[in-house]
Amino acid sequence: MADDEDDDRLLIGRRIHALRTERGLTQRALAEPAYTAAYVSTLEAGRVRPSENALRFFAERLGTTAEQLATGRPAHLATDLRLRLADARQTLCTGRSADAAERFAGLADEAGLHGLSQERADALLGLGDCALEHGELDLAIGHFEAAEELLRDAPLPRRVPALRGRAVAHLLAGDLRYSCYLLESAIDQLNNGGLPDPQALLLLYSAVIAPYLDLGAHRRAAQAAELALALAPQVDDPVAVARLHRSVARTLLADGRTAEADAALAQAQQLYQQLRIRTELAHCHWMRGYLRAQHGDLAAAERELRTAREMLTDRQADLYIRQIEVELADVLRRSGRSAEAAELLAELLDALHPHRGAVHAGAAHRLLGLIAEERGAPDEAERHYRTALDLLQQAGASADLADLCRLLGDLLRRTGRLEQALDTYRAGLGHQSTPGTTTLGPAPAVPPLTES
Known part of the structure; x- marks a missing residue:
């Protein structure tokens, strides 16, 4: 710990010295009127760490930010990375997942270089979603696990998207019970923690419906759907709400309530069309095809399934x-x-x-x-x-x-x-x-x- 503090002081001192000489300032010119040249000398030698007030003062004189002096990160880097992560996420939703994966990989490397754990975790989460779309399940699980590891000290709601992704990958691989275990354990932790997070719970309940149905646990699937619907009004993420309607439709189908299932799918489809999320929209066509097949309308079922296949073929x-x-x-x-x-x-x-x-x-x-x-x-x-x-x-x-x-x-x-x-x-x-x-x-x- 002491070594880390020594390194921190030395690095801050080197940044101050480099910026001061780059701008042609003497130690006295940088220090006045609030500090002395001797104080600047001790800072540059790494013998003391500047207070927050001193960091802000020297940052203003040097034309940078206190964060850059303290961490070496360029000003506004984290904000810029978050904006580019949002762009990459939009590419995944509306464009080619291979292009999105390339963007996420670059952002993960950049965030890692500057020690931005949260932004790197978000980029890894995007890479995991890209791998899921391509069916590269081991790769997806690795990305989701790496994101969870980066966020291991963060509150559980922050880790839920990566955990959900890992559970979906195990479900697709055929490990239904482990998928259920991951999702149910997280649900228990959130609900027993005193102040559950509605958006995190919505993600988990929506995800657990599929393994429940594959395992034949229809009663649990129906309860998860009811709880998710009760949480939906408290969630402002339209993607999560649309995904919920699609998952709820599966439980309604399993219960023979085809008209209600069709209505739920229509709600999901409308949201996905508004958001231009082709993969999720394809899933809606897929489920509508299944619904039509169960209802005996085989011609309509074939049309829906072929539409879904064509949309996903474009996305590989x-x-x-x-x-x-x-x-x-x-x-x-x-x-x-x-x-x-x-x-x-x-x-x-x-x-x-x-x-x-x-x-x-x-x-x-x-x-x-x-x-x-x-x-x-x-x-x-x-x-x-x-x-x-x-x-x-x-x-x-x-x-x-x-x-x-x-x-x-x-x-x-x-x-x-x-x-x-x-x-x-x-x-x-x-x-x-x-x-x-x-x-x-x-x-x-x-x-x-x-x-x-």
């Missing part, structure tokens, strides 16, 4: 594109175009695996199993079903596992393997009973401001 969001293509293949099969669906699925399987989109990889193999059954190829169908089971079991996707066990059980029964069929049906019933509640532990605390 490869992982999301592959996930959309799985749902598009389902629509094609249900429309009687099984050969087209199988061709699409075969092309995307290499891009989806246990650590990169496990839930959708399982869905792809499930569809290929159904198509194989339609073609009268039971052995091929069984291979796909069992591959899907392995993928979904690793991810813990209880709701999908129950359905898959039914399909495999039916196939085993039709091919005369009754004992194996019964075992598979029993496994499916186990996944169906109180889904999500036996493995997730207690639900997170409710925010004090929403308790009755």
Whole structure:
């Protein structure tokens, strides 16, 4: 600690000496009328550290700022960096994510060079979001972890965006329970801390809906949606509110409330259009396609899914594109175009695996199993079903596992393997009973401001 203080005094002294000589001032000319030449000499030698008043005085005489004398940072650097971070964020929202990543990388280096931890963390957060969009999940997790480390002494609400990003990356990788753990732990910390932050909670509740639904914990997803909606009027970030409406639509769909889900999606879509955020707007088309498919309007579903895929293709969001293509293949099969669906699925399987989109990889193999059954190829169908089971079991996707066990059980029964069929049906019933509640532990605390 003493060494750090000595270094600090020496660096300040060198800055004062460099600026004084650059401006052609003597020590006396710099010091008067408030100080003496001897005092300036001791400062430049690094023997004492100037007070805040002295820093401001000498900074004014030298034509700089007290911050630059104290830290060596150019005047207004932090403000300038924040403005450029906002520009990079806008590029990510409306332009090419590769361009945004290049900007964020440069800003991260510049902020790090000048010791601006908060600005560097924001740049790393942007890099993590760019990596998420490209499906580079390990890279995204690394950026989010680095941002959290820089902010480790900051209040939890300040760390929530990076934590949320890391949880989303683990969700996309198929680690559903760990994603839930991260989000629920943060929710508990905020709600038990006395003064929860509405915007941070909104981010967390919106994010936790997706892993809850994939795990089959529909009741928790519905509660998270209700709590997020209750918090929304207290949040002035339109992006967070739009994302909330999209997440809430998923819970309404799971509950069979299609008209309300459509209304929530329309609200989200309107906000994203106003904000010109193409990735989130594409997600709205994606979910509307899913909604139309559930409602049996396959032609409209195909149009929405193809629109979403086209928008994300422009942004090179490869992982999301592959996930959309799985749902598009389902629509094609249900429309009687099984050969087209199988061709699409075969092309995307290499891009989806246990650590990169496990839930959708399982869905792809499930569809290929159904198509194989339609073609009268039971052995091929069984291979796909069992591959899907392995993928979904690793991810813990209880709701999908129950359905898959039914399909495999039916196939085993039709091919005369009754004992194996019964075992598979029993496994499916186990996944169906109180889904999500036996493995997730207690639900997170409710925010004090929403308790009755």
